[in-house]
Each structure stands twice: as C-alpha cells, then as structure tokens.
Amino acid sequence: MGSLPLDASSIRPLDPEAFAGNSHDVVDFLAEYYRDVDKYPVRAADLEPGRLRKLLPEVAPEHGEPLEEVLEDVRRDILPGLTHWQSPSFFAYFPMNASAAGFAGEMLSVGLNVVPFLWAASPAAAELETVVVDWMGKLLGLPSRLLFSGGGGGVLQGSTCEAVVCTLTAARDRALARLGHEAILRLVVYASDQTHATFQKGARIVGIPPSNFRVIPTSADTGYGLPAGAVREAVERDAAAGLVPLYLCATVGTTGLGAVDPVRELGEVARRYSMWLHVDAAYAGSAAVCPEFRGYLGGAELADSVSMNPHKWFLTNNDCCCLWVATPRDLTAALSTDPEYLRNVGTTTGTPAAIDYKDWQISLSRRFRAIKLWVVLRRYGAAGLRAHIRRHVTAAKWFERAVAADQRFEVVVPRRFSLVCFRLRAVNDDVNRELLSAVNESGRAFMTHFVVDGKFVIRLAVGGAMTEMQHVMDAWDLLQGKADEVLQRYYQL
Amino acid sequence: MGSLPLDASSIRPLDPEAFAGNSHDVVDFLAEYYRDVDKYPVRAADLEPGRLRKLLPEVAPEHGEPLEEVLEDVRRDILPGLTHWQSPSFFAYFPMNASAAGFAGEMLSVGLNVVPFLWAASPAAAELETVVVDWMGKLLGLPSRLLFSGGGGGVLQGSTCEAVVCTLTAARDRALARLGHEAILRLVVYASDQTHATFQKGARIVGIPPSNFRVIPTSADTGYGLPAGAVREAVERDAAAGLVPLYLCATVGTTGLGAVDPVRELGEVARRYSMWLHVDAAYAGSAAVCPEFRGYLGGAELADSVSMNPHKWFLTNNDCCCLWVATPRDLTAALSTDPEYLRNVGTTTGTPAAIDYKDWQISLSRRFRAIKLWVVLRRYGAAGLRAHIRRHVTAAKWFERAVAADQRFEVVVPRRFSLVCFRLRAVNDDVNRELLSAVNESGRAFMTHFVVDGKFVIRLAVGGAMTEMQHVMDAWDLLQGKADEVLQRYYQL
Numbered sequence: 005m006g007s008l009p010l011d012a013s014s015i016r017p018l019d020p021e022a023f024a025g026n027s028h029d030v031v032d033f034l035a036e037y038y039r040d041v042d043k044y045p046v047r048a049a050d051l052e053p054g055r056l057r058k059l060l061p062e063v064a065p066e067h068g069e070p071l072e073e074v075l076e077d078v079r080r081d082i083l084p085g086l087t088h089w090q091s092p093s094f095f096a097y098f099p100m101n102a103s104a105a106g107f108a109g110e111m112l113s114v115g116l117n118v119v120p121f122l123w124a125a126s127p128a129a130a131e132l133e134t135v136v137v138d139w140m141g142k143l144l145g146l147p148s149r150l151l152f153s154g155g156g157g158g159v160l161q162g163s164t165c166e167a168v169v170c171t172l173t174a175a176r177d178r179a180l181a182r183l184g185h186e187a188i189l190r191l192v193v194y195a196s197d198q199t200h201a202t203f204q205k206g207a208r209i210v211g212i213p214p215s216n217f218r219v220i221p222t223s224a225d226t227g228y229g230l231p232a233g234a235v236r237e238a239v240e241r242d243a244a245a246g247l248v249p250l251y252l253c254a255t256v257g258t259t260g261l262g263a264v265d266p267v268r269e270l271g272e273v274a275r276r277y278s279m280w281l282h283v284d285a286a287y288a289g290s291a292a293v294c295p296e297f298r299g300y301l302g303g304a305e306l307a308d309s310v311s312m313n314p315h316k317w318f319l320t321n322n323d324c325c326c327l328w329v330a331t332p333r334d335l336t337a338a339l340s341t342d343p344e345y346l347r348n349v350g351t352t353t354g355t356p357a358a359i360d361y362k363d364w365q366i367s368l369s370r371r372f373r374a375i376k377l378w379v380v381l382r383r384y385g386a387a388g389l390r391a392h393i394r395r396h397v398t399a400a401k402w403f404e405r406a407v408a409a410d411q412r413f414e415v416v417v418p419r420r421f422s423l424v425c426f427r428l429r430a431v432n433d434d435v436n437r438e439l440l441s442a443v444n445e446s447g448r449a450f451m452t453h454f455v456v457d458g459k460f461v462i463r464l465a466v467g468g469a470m471t472e473m474q475h476v477m478d479a480w481d482l483l484q485g486k487a488d489e490v491l492q493r494y495y496q497l
Numbered sequence: 498m499g500s501l502p503l504d505a506s507s508i509r510p511l512d513p514e515a516f517a518g519n520s521h522d523v524v525d526f527l528a529e530y531y532r533d534v535d536k537y538p539v540r541a542a543d544l545e546p547g548r549l550r551k552l553l554p555e556v557a558p559e560h561g562e563p564l565e566e567v568l569e570d571v572r573r574d575i576l577p578g579l580t581h582w583q584s585p586s587f588f589a590y591f592p593m594n595a596s597a598a599g600f601a602g603e604m605l606s607v608g609l610n611v612v613p614f615l616w617a618a619s620p621a622a623a624e625l626e627t628v629v630v631d632w633m634g635k636l637l638g639l640p641s642r643l644l645f646s647g648g649g650g651g652v653l654q655g656s657t658c659e660a661v662v663c664t665l666t667a668a669r670d671r672a673l674a675r676l677g678h679e680a681i682l683r684l685v686v687y688a689s690d691q692t693h694a695t696f697q698k699g700a701r702i703v704g705i706p707p708s709n710f711r712v713i714p715t716s717a718d719t720g721y722g723l724p725a726g727a728v729r730e731a732v733e734r735d736a737a738a739g740l741v742p743l744y745l746c747a748t749v750g751t752t753g754l755g756a757v758d759p760v761r762e763l764g765e766v767a768r769r770y771s772m773w774l775h776v777d778a779a780y781a782g783s784a785a786v787c788p789e790f791r792g793y794l795g796g797a798e799l800a801d802s803v804s805m806n807p808h809k810w811f812l813t814n815n816d817c818c819c820l821w822v823a824t825p826r827d828l829t830a831a832l833s834t835d836p837e838y839l840r841n842v843g844t845t846t847g848t849p850a851a852i853d854y855k856d857w858q859i860s861l862s863r864r865f866r867a868i869k870l871w872v873v874l875r876r877y878g879a880a881g882l883r884a885h886i887r888r889h890v891t892a893a894k895w896f897e898r899a900v901a902a903d904q905r906f907e908v909v910v911p912r913r914f915s916l917v918c919f920r921l922r923a924v925n926d927d928v929n930r931e932l933l934s935a936v937n938e939s940g941r942a943f944m945t946h947f948v949v950d951g952k953f954v955i956r957l958a959v960g961g962a963m964t965e966m967q968h969v970m971d972a973w974d975l976l977q978g979k980a981d982e983v984l985q986r987y988y989q990l
Contacts (some may be wrong), residue, residue: 015885024525026601027528027597030608031521032519033605034520035606039513048621050620058847064633074875075985082621086622091610102610104511107604107608112526114595115530116593117593119590124580126541126580128541128576128577131547135550153555163859166859166860177701185706187683191677209662209859211669269653319510368658370656382557385560385562400866
C-alpha cells in the first residue's frame with residue numbers, strides 16, 4: 005500500500021492494512037538506523053544554515069506521495085543534518101534515551117490517541133497515570149506524602165519547564181490568595197548560579213518581577229551546591245525590605261556540573277519562611293532507582309514538589325517528566341477550569357480514583373504518556389533499570405579515573421553520577437575550546453562544555469541507551485589523541 | 498525476542514532486532530485495534546472510579562516482563578476503560594485525528610528522538626520546522642506576514658494552551674518594557690463568553706489579575722460571534738479607568754458552538770488600541786485548506802498571532818499545534834534564555850535558516866514534531882486533505898438537514914464547519930440531557946453537550962479519521978430512536 009501515491013478521493017487514513025504496511029516499513033527504517041547510527045558523525049555533519057530549506061519545495065505537494073519517497077528523502081536530506089542523539093558516542097548535554105520499550109509504549113499512546121484530560125474522557129488512561137507515578141515515586145524512594153498513596157500525587161508532563169511553571173503558579177496563587185494580587189510585585193524566587201535557566205524563565209512567565217529572582221553564588225567549597233546559609237541571609241534581607249519569599253529551587257544533579265544542593269537544609273529554610281520548595285532532579289533522579297544514590301534526595305519530605313525526567317536517563321523516549329506534589333489542591337486551585345463543554349460525562353471525585361489531569365498542567369489536551377512509562381517499567385523492571393544506571397556510572401567512574409591519571413588533565417568537580425567535568429590544566433581556555441572542537445569535528449564523539457569560576461570545562465555525560473564501556477574508552481582515546489595535537493600546536497607557538 | 502523476559506544484566510535497550518520484533522508486534526496490535534474499534538462501546542464502558550487501580554500491583558515489577566504479557570494486559574485491563582477517540586462514531590468534544598501518515602511521522606520523531614531546542618542541536622530538524630509551518634500557512638491562505646517567507650514565522654507546539662501562554666507572555670512583556678513591571682496590575686485581556694477557557698487560564702498563569710479578564714457576552718444575533726462594538730466599549734471604559742488594554746482573542750470555530758468572531762473588525766479595534774490580536778482557529782483552521790472556508794480567516798493580516806491544531810481535524814496524531822507570529826522578536830524577547838551550557842556548537846543567526854526554537858516556547862526540550870506534520874502533508878497532499886475536510890462537512894450538512902426536517906428537533910445555531918448543535922424543542926433541558934445519556938449509554942455513539950442562552954444543546958462534531966457518511970446516518974437513526982423513547986416517557990408522566 006505504501007508504494008502507491010494516494011488518490012485524494014480514496015483516502016482512508018486509518019485503513020488497518022495500509023496502516024500496518026506503512027508502519028512496518030517505518031519500523032524497518034528505524035531498525036536500520038539503529039544498526040548504523042554509530043557510523044554517522046555524531047554531531048550533524050552539515051552545519052550550513054539554510055541547507056535543508058534550500059532542498060525542499062516552497063509549498064506542500066498538491067497530491068499525496070508514496071511512503072518510500074518520503075523515507076528516501078529522510079535518508080538523503082534529513083539524516084545528514086541531524087545530530088544523532090541516539091549514537092552510543094553522544095556525550096553532550098544530557099542523554100535523551102530511546103529504547104524498544106519506550107518506543108513500544110509511545111506507539112500505543114500515539115496509536116490509541118486518546119486524550120485523558122478528564123478522567124471521564126478515558127478513565128483507564130487517567131488511572132494508569134496515577135498508578136505509574138506512584139510506582140515511579142516508590143522506585144526512587146520518594147517520601148510517601150508525595151504519592152497518591154500518601155495523600156499527595158503526581159502527573160506526567162512534557163518537561164521540567166512545564167513542571168516549573170505549574171508549581172510556580174501554584175505557589176504564587178497560594179501566596180496571593182492571602183496577600184491580594186498586588187503582592188505579585190513583592191514575590192521573590194531563590195535559586196543558585198547553577199540552577200537551570202528554566203527557573204528564571206518560568207518565574208518570568210508567571211509574572212514575578214525579573215528583579216525579584218535571586219541568583220545565589222556557589223563555589224567549589226560546597227561542590228557548587230547552594231549553601232542554605234546564603235539562602236537564609238538573602239531571604240531575611242528580602243523579608244526585611246518588605247518582600248515576600250515565595251519559592252526555592254533545590255537541584256539534585258545540576259546541568260552544568262552535576263552538583264547537588266543540600267535538600268534537607270534548604271527544606272528547613274523553606275519551611276521556616278513558608279516558601280515552596282521544589283526539588284529538580286531532572287537528570288539525576290533516575291539514579292535514585294539504585295539505593296546507593298537515594299541519599300541525595302534525603303530531605304525530599306520537606307519539599308512541596310519534586311520533578312524528574314524519565315526521558316533523559318530512564319529509557320523513556322521524549323517526552324516524559326514526572327511531577328509529584330505534596331498538596332495537589334495547591335496545583336488544582338491555580339490551574340482548574342470548569343467550562344460547560346467539559347462537564348459532560350461521569351462524575352469526578354478528585355481522588356486518585358478519578359483525577360481530571362487538565363487541572364494538573366498548563367494545557368487542556370494531553371497525551372497518554374502513562375502507557376509509555378508503564379511499558380518501560382514492565383519491560384525492564386526495577387532490576388533492569390538499576391543495571392542500566394550502574395553500567396553508565398561504572399563507565400563514568402572509569403573515565404574520571406583515566407582523566408585524573410593523566411597529568412595533562414584535571415577533573416574539575418568530583419563526579420556524583422555519570423557526568424564527568426574536566427579540562428586540560430595549565431593552559432588557557434582557548435586550548436580547551438580547541439580540544440573540544442577537534443573532538444566534535446572528528447564526528448567520533450560529541451561533548452559539550454560549561455564555564456565555572458571563569459574556567460572552560462568539557463562535559464562528558466554518559467547515559468545513552470546504546471552507550472557501553474567501550475564507547476567511553478574510545479572517547480578517552482580520541483580525547484588523548486586530540487589533546488596531543490592541540491598541545492603540540494600550543495607549545496610550538 | 499519479545500517473548501522472553503529480559504534479564505537485567507543483558508538489557509540492550511536499542512538492539513535493532515529486538516526493537517524491530519517488538520515494534521512489529523505493536524503495529525499488529527494497533528492494526529487489529531483499528532479493525533475492531535467500531536465494535537467497542539465508544540465511550541468507556543466501565544466508568545467505575547478506581548477499577549484499574551485495583552487491578553494493578555502497587556509497585557513496579559522487580560524483573561522485566563515479556564511484551565506479550567504487557568499487550569495482553571492492555572487488551573484485557575486498559576481497552577475496556579478507554580473512550581475510543583478513534584471510533585468512527587466518536588462525535589464528542591472535537592475530533593482528535595490519528596492517521597497512518599501521522600503515526601508514521603510520529604514514529605520517525607520518537608525513533609530518531611533528537612531534540613531540536615537549538616538549531617545547532619539538530620539543524621535539519623529545526624529547518625524542517627520552519628519549512629513545514631510555512632507550508633501550512635500557505636495551505637490555509639494565511640497572510641505572508643505570518644510566515645518566515647514574509648518576515649514572520651511559526652513554531653510547532655503541543656497545544657493551543659501553550660501557544661496562548663507564549664503569546665500572552667510576549668504581549669505582556671512588550672507592554673511592560675514600555676510601562677514598567679508594576680503595570681502588570683493594569684493589563685486587561687478581552688474575550689467572549691464563547692472563547693475557550695484556556696485563555697482565562699493562560700491570562701491567570703502569566704500573572705494578569707483575574708479581575709482584569711473581560712468576558713464579553715455574545716448572542717444569537719451575531720451567531721455567538723464577539724461584537725467588535727462591545728469590545729470597543731469595554732476597551733474605552735478600561736482605558737478611561739487607567740487600565741491598559743493588552744490582548745484580544747478572536748476565535749474561528751468556538752468549542753461550544755463552532756461560532757466565528759469577526760476577525761477583521763476585531764483586528765481594527767486591536768490596532769486602534771495597540772492590543773495584541775490572537776486568532777484561535779484550533780479546530781476550524783483545518784477547514785481553511787479548502788478555499789470555500791478561507792473567508793472566515795479574512796482579517797488575519799491584522800493579527801499578531803494565529804494558532805490552529807493539526808492534531809484535531811488534520812490527520813496529525815496528538816500533539817501538534819501550529820503557532821504563527823508576525824513579529825518573532827516579541828516572542829523571543831519574552832522567552833529567550835542563554836545559559837552557558839547551551840552555547841556550545843555552531844552559530845545561530847536568528848534567521849529562518851537557523852532558529853533556536855527553545856526561544857519560541859515555554860520548554861527547553863522539545864520533540865521533532867515537524868517530521869510528523871511533514872509526513873502528513875507529503876502523504877496526503879493538499880488535495881487529499883481537502884477531500885478529508887469536505888467529506889465531513891458534507892456529512893455534517895446532511896445531518897443538519899435531517900435534524901431540521903424533524904419537527905421534534907431544532908438546530909440551535911447554523912452550522913459553519915462540521916459541528917452541528919441541536920436539541921429537542923418544546924421540552925425542558927432534563928429531556929435533552931436524558932436523550933444524550935441514552936445515546937451515550939448505548940455505546941453506539943458518543944456526543945457531548947453545551948449550554949447556550951440557558952438551553953442544553955447536544956453537539957455532534959464530525960471529523961474522525963474513520964468517520965464516513967454512514968456513521969453519521971447511523972448516529973441520526975440512533976438519536977431518533979432514543980428520542981422516541983425519552984419523549985414517550987416524558988409525555989406519559
């Protein structure tokens with residue numbers, strides 16, 4: 005069926021045979037892609053802006069085209085312009101895991117294409133979400149007050165950014181209900197200079213004055229964790245000036261360095277000043293499936309909300325972000341709507357048995373993400389997911405030791421999870437930049453950088469679904485070779 | 498491979514053979530589902546809250562389980578608890594189209610699993626998005642100032658709600674840059690009593706005082722369109738009171754009734770008072786692929802932004818929302834971030850050739866939605882998509898005439914697209930409610946309701962990917978039969 009152009013008058017968009025034929029072809033295309041992905045340059049080979057725009061027509065086709073032609077265009081025009089996030093030698097940013105189970109779960113979500121915005125609009129989809137977020141919370145050792153089974157609850161959103169906007173809105177409206185809307189000008193949000201930029205963006209989106217976003221400095225002394233004492237001082241200064249401390253963000257596994265904020269101490273400060281504490285464990289939360297990493301989340305029982313992204317390092321294809329809250333009514337009070345056209349069927353009680361998830365997020369419509377995460381948990385099990393995490397931590401440990409053993413390099417901050425931050429010592433930033441460029445231009449690995457205390461740092465984030473020890477060893481070989489080259493040029497100058 | 502439980506130590510989550518085997522099984526599962534979907538009760542048969550929670554274990558499994566078991570559980574425990582949005586007899590809310598092409602495109606997006614948040618993080622993915630939003634804009638006859646090719650530009654988001662939050666933030670920050678942040682307390686947003694609730698929610702999220710959201714009444718006289726004169730009066734009243742008119746929403750195809758606001762007249766009011774005009778064509782925008790429906794978007798050249806959802810009635814599986822803006826810098830000024838860890842590779846010029854889409858949306862991470870919409874446009878072509886729209890409009894016309902010809906019924910508001918709003922005349926609301934319940938409880942069709950001018954109205958929204966004339970005729974038979982029953986009971990009392 006896929007081989008024929010479609011005649012407009014005969015379109016049957018969900019004809020089961022045509023659907024199956026086309027879909028099997030795409031599966032085979034993707035299986036071939038995974039087979040070959042380590043042969044592509046990891047970072048897009050073609051970085052000429054506008055290349056693809058020039059290749060494509062300026063208008064959509066008038067008549068339908070065969071799937072084969074579309075797939076051939078993907079192969080010829082699109083793949084060379086992609087950075088291959090699923091390459092086993094992708095070490096940039098943070099990993100964005102795909103997996104057979106995540107893909108199967110997403111296919112079910114996309115194929116069934118139901119919209120669980122109201123419990124009544126697809127009861128089993130809404131209920132599966134309540135089950136799966138509880139499963140996840142228990143797997144990561146979260147305090148029960150964040151789970152439905154303990155009086156809190158969770159939701160699956162698309163990103164941490166979305167979770168941040170929702171929790172900031174909830175915290176803001178909880179405060180404004182008491183203080184009146186004018187007080188929005190006096191609300192203050194606290195984070196560290198290592199906190200993800202999304203918190204600043206989120207605070208701005210929800211109307212907090214940009215001048216009321218406090219960026220508290222960190223240093224090597226605390227491993228770039230946010231010092232609770234500094235937060236206390238800032239909060240007291242603001243309160244004395246008539247401002248209203250609102251929201252504090254603690255990060256477990258920062259984006260730049262993988263640093264960990266002291267959740268418990270920050271939680272105590274938040275409690276004392278009636279601030280909302282959010283714990284952002286977007287990347288490192290996945291590691292808590294292993295008991296040896298749970299300590300970093302100690303103190304989460306003081307949090308109003310916790311989020312982590314199974315779509316990073318938990319074998320769940322993009323997108324999937326778990327958000328847990330201790331008091332769901334704070335969220336729903338800020339995000340509920342009740343228009344007539346949604347009052348249609350069934351009754352909802354607001355208990356875990358019948359959640360209207362539209363009131364737990366920004367958007368009305370939503371995807372059936374729960375089935376994706378559920379398939380991942382069923383297929384790999386807790387034991388499989390622990391093995392997945394430990395494989396990468398072991399490889400990152402090996403890499404950290406290798407770097408430390410090479411006199412030319414230094415590890416910039418101790419590794420906590422699977423992110424190693426390092427640099428060539430005793431040379432200026434330009435040489436480190438040159439080293440990173442040389443590595444990435446080789447096409448054999450892709451890493452990104454960070455700057456801390458004025459120093460340019462290379463980040464190796466291990467975590468790809470296909471990444472094995474050998475790929476990390478190859479990356480180290482590549483780095484050593486390129487280091488020889490750039491240092492030779494440097495000392496000759 | 499799918500038949501074996503997974504051993505933790507041997508997990509290879511993207512092994513190509515295992516991936517292909519599992520994925521082919523899921524394709525076959527879904528093809529069977531589409532083959533049988535008209536045999537399921539359309540609305541979930543089981544509406545007992547908590548049923549699924551009770552069936553499932555309280556914790557995730559320790560060891561991986563075979564895919565067959567997972568799929569069997571979907572069949573046995575989950576499908577009976579779903580409302581079947583892909584059933585050809587689903588006429589509730591608005592359609593949420595799936596299609597073979599939408600599914601194929603989503604598989605490519607999910608399988609490649611790249612993250613085009615920066616142009617440089619996957620150039621071809623970002624560029625394809627700029628191409629596809631231009632294609633879509635041209636197909637719908639949008640003014641060129643909203644397209645990249647005309648100095649504006651577009652982005653693919655997940656929902657109208659997201660688009661609303663982004664455009665409200667852009668409009669707000671454009672105003673506050675001039676007036677100072679304190680002016681947030683004086684900003685006013687205008688909509689009609691038919692505007693989607695998401696605008697009120699969005700205005701609240703971005704910090705507009707809830708008391709500054711104006712809901713302007715509509716009436717049958719204007720077909721429930723928002724009268725520009727009433728907006729002008731409200732705006733002048735607010736301006737005289739020292740408030741700042743900020744944002745006006747015009748809807749083409751409202752959720753309740755499919756009403757159309759006079760875009761051009763509203764645009765002129767918006768221009769005169771320097772307000773941001775957003776045109777929400779979430780549902781009916783798809784119809785503009787047919788020239789005979791383009792007139793409703795006349796005046797869009799006065800809009801600051803326009804949005805529509807291909808995931809409703811345009812054969813694109815959930816989620817996909819097109820947002821076009823006339824001045825991208827308003828959007829990016831409000832939503833940009835530039836942390837060090839994203840300054841890594843390549844350079845971006847901000848031209849269509851190299852867009853960093855993270856600055857066009859709430860979230861940093863994002864999916865490769867462009868490839869999904871591109872596959873839909875390639876596979877069906879403009880001609881196929883017009884045929885798809887016209888098939889449903891024809892069926893809705895037939896239904897409207899059938900209702901009008903039955904003395905017991907009345908059409909409440911003239912049909913514009915594929916939504917028909919009707920009721921039993923000369924009886925009270927309870928009888929209409931009873932009729933709707935009887936229809937939905939039969940399992941043979943699913944419709945939802947609305948209330949206008951105090952009257953309970955039944956909505957029949959035609960647009961499912963599998964919905965043919967025969968299904969609409971069957972729904973009318975069903976309605977007539979159930980009307981006999983409820984009217985008989987009513988007149989016997």
